[in-house]
Amino acid sequence: MSAKIVTISRQFGSGGRTIGRMAAEKLGVPCYDQELIDRIAEESGLVKAYVEENSENVAGGWLSFTAGRDFYGHSLQDDLFRAQTKVISDCAAAGPCVIIGRCADYILEDDERVLKVFIHASMEKRAERIVSQYGETADDPVHRLREKDKKRKAYYQLYTDRKWGDAANYHLTLDSGALGLETCAEIIAMLAK
Amino acid sequence: MSAKIVTISRQFGSGGRTIGRMAAEKLGVPCYDQELIDRIAEESGLVKAYVEENSENVAGGWLSFTAGRDFYGHSLQDDLFRAQTKVISDCAAAGPCVIIGRCADYILEDDERVLKVFIHASMEKRAERIVSQYGETADDPVHRLREKDKKRKAYYQLYTDRKWGDAANYHLTLDSGALGLETCAEIIAMLAK
Numbered sequence: 556m557s558a559k560i561v562t563i564s565r566q567f568g569s570g571g572r573t574i575g576r577m578a579a580e581k582l583g584v585p586c587y588d589q590e591l592i593d594r595i596a597e598e599s600g601l602v603k604a605y606v607e608e609n610s611e612n613v614a615g616g617w618l619s620f621t622a623g624r625d626f627y628g629h630s631l632q633d634d635l636f637r638a639q640t641k642v643i644s645d646c647a648a649a650g651p652c653v654i655i656g657r658c659a660d661y662i663l664e665d666d667e668r669v670l671k672v673f674i675h676a677s678m679e680k681r682a683e684r685i686v687s688q689y690g691e692t693a694d695d696p697v698h699r700l701r702e703k704d705k706k707r708k709a710y711y712q713l714y715t716d717r718k719w720g721d722a723a724n725y726h727l728t729l730d731s732g733a734l735g736l737e738t739c740a741e742i743i744a745m746l747a748k
Numbered sequence: 749m750s751a752k753i754v755t756i757s758r759q760f761g762s763g764g765r766t767i768g769r770m771a772a773e774k775l776g777v778p779c780y781d782q783e784l785i786d787r788i789a790e791e792s793g794l795v796k797a798y799v800e801e802n803s804e805n806v807a808g809g810w811l812s813f814t815a816g817r818d819f820y821g822h823s824l825q826d827d828l829f830r831a832q833t834k835v836i837s838d839c840a841a842a843g844p845c846v847i848i849g850r851c852a853d854y855i856l857e858d859d860e861r862v863l864k865v866f867i868h869a870s871m872e873k874r875a876e877r878i879v880s881q882y883g884e885t886a887d888d889p890v891h892r893l894r895e896k897d898k899k900r901k902a903y904y905q906l907y908t909d910r911k912w913g914d915a916a917n918y919h920l921t922l923d924s925g926a927l928g929l930e931t932c933a934e935i936i937a938m939l940a941k
Contacts (some may be wrong), residue, residue, distance in 0.1 A: 673915050722866050722913045722921035730919040734939065742935060746927065 559651035562659035567703040570683030577740035581654040588655040599638030612706035661715040680732030692740035752844035755852035760896040761874030764867035770933035772846040780890040792831030852910040873925030907920035
C-alpha cells in the first residue's frame with residue numbers, strides 16, 4: 556500500500572486536528588482543514604458561517620434536518636455536501652495531503668492512495684483537552700462533548716450510511732488519549748510515506 | 749504509556765493470530781493462544797474440545813445459549829468464562845506477553861500495562877486468506893466468515909456488554925488486508941516496547 560492522502564476523522568476533543576497537522580508536517584504535504592471552509596463556501600455559494608456550522612454537524616439533530624427539506628426532499632445541507640465532495644476530490648487530485656474531517660474517508664473511498672484514520676479518546680481525556688484548548692463555559696465539558704458527538708455521528712451516518720467510529724471503516728484507529736498525539740502522528744506519517 | 753501486555757481481538761481470517769505471534773517474537777515475549785485452551789480446560793474442569801469450541805463463540809447463537817441455562821440462569825459457558833478470566837489474569841500477572849482473543853481486552857481492562865488491539869480486514873481479503881490457510885470447503889468462504897463473525901460478536905457482546913469492533917474499545921485498530929501483516933506487527937511491537 557502506498558498511501559499518500561490521509562483522511563482524519565476524529566472525535567471532538569481527541570486532538571485529531573493537531574495530529575493531522577503534525578503528520579502533514581512530517582510528510583511535507585498540505586493539511587486541509589479550515590482552508591476547506593473557504594473553498595466549500597465559494598463552490599456552493601453558501602455563506603462561510605453556514606458552511607462552518609453545517610459541514611460536519613447535523614445542526615439541531617434529525618428533526619431540524621428533515622424540517623429544512625423542500626418538496627423534493629432537497630436541502631441546503633445537501634448542496635453543501637455536494638460542494639464538499641467536489642472540493643475534497645479536487646484536493647486529492649492535486650496530490651498528497653492530509654484532510655481533516657468532513658467525511659473525506661467516504662468521499663475518497665475508491666481512491667487507492669487513501670489512508671483512512673480515526674482518532675478517538677476517552678471522555679475524561681477529551682474533557683480535559685477541550686477545557687485547556689477552548690476554556691471553561693457555563694456548559695459542562697462532558698455535556699458539550701456528548702452534544703458534539705451526537706451531531707457529528709448523525710452527519711456521518713446520514714451521508715455515508717455507516718457507523719461512526721466502526722473500526723471496519725478505517726485502515727487505522729488510534730486512542731490519542733492513551734498513546735499521545737506525537738506517537739499518533741508518527742504512526743500516520745510512517746504509514747503514509 | 750508503557751504497555752507490555754498486548755491483547756489482540758480479531759476478525760476471523762484477518763491474520764490477527766499471525767500478527768500477534770509476529771509481534772510477540774519482535775518483543776521477545778510469550779504469545780498465548782492455543783496454550784490458553786489447555787489451561788482453561790484444567791482450571792474449569794471442562795473438556796478441551798468444549799473449551800475450544802466455546803471460548804470465543806456463542807455456539808449456535810442466542811437460542812442455544814439461553815436454552816443451556818439452569819434454573820439459576822447459570823450455564824457451562826459462564827463457568828468457562830470464569831475460568832478464562834482466571835487464566836488470562838494469571839498470564840498477565842506473569843509479565844509482558846501477547847494474548848490472542850477471548851475477551852482479554854475486557855478481562856484486563858483495568859490493567860494500565862495493557863495495549864488493546866483489534867485486527868480486521870475486508871470480506872474479500874479474509875475470504876482469500878481462509879481459503880489459502882484452511883482450504884476450500886463445501887461452504888462458501890463468505891458464508892463461513894459471516895457465521896464466525898456472528899458467533900464471535902455475540903460472545904463478545906454477551907460477556908462485555910460492548911460493541912464488537914467499535915474503535916472506542918481499543919487503543920489501536922488495524923486493517924491487516926490494506927496494511928499487510930508485517931506492518932501491523934511492527935506498529936504493535938513499536939507501541940508495546
